Amino acid sequence: MSNSMLTKTLCAAAAIAVTATGFSASANAQNRTVRTAIVSYADLDLNSDDGQSTLQGRLRGAVRKVCGSYDPKSLVDIQDHGVCITQANASAQRASVTIMAAAKSGKPIETAMVISN
Secondary structure, eight states: OOHHHHHHHHHHHOEEEEEEEEOOTTSOGGGOEEEEEEEEOTTOOTTSHHHHHHHHHHHHHHHHHHHOOOOTTOHHHHHHHHHHHHHHHHHHHHHHHHHHHHHHHTOOOOEEEOOOO
């Protein structure tokens, strides 16, 4: 298999999972909820500005999906949502750096970032 064919095959299979674990401050660790969003970037040229911008947009969407909505009247919900957003954004940033480095090296990868409280 040629090197470019192998690269395209790896790209087609690549995805990033942004995971958030959320629970209220009063809940114990057994009541954690884990949510995951898969973000595909197989169709993007990550060596272009457009491809990188599209990946960042998809990661932002995944963070919103993972953390969901919250009750603005509940201080616990507001705090939990803030923690989720912070952790999911950090996870997405780490994933982005890993993905971009792999793309620049010509060796696309599949990666997952896990967030835990």
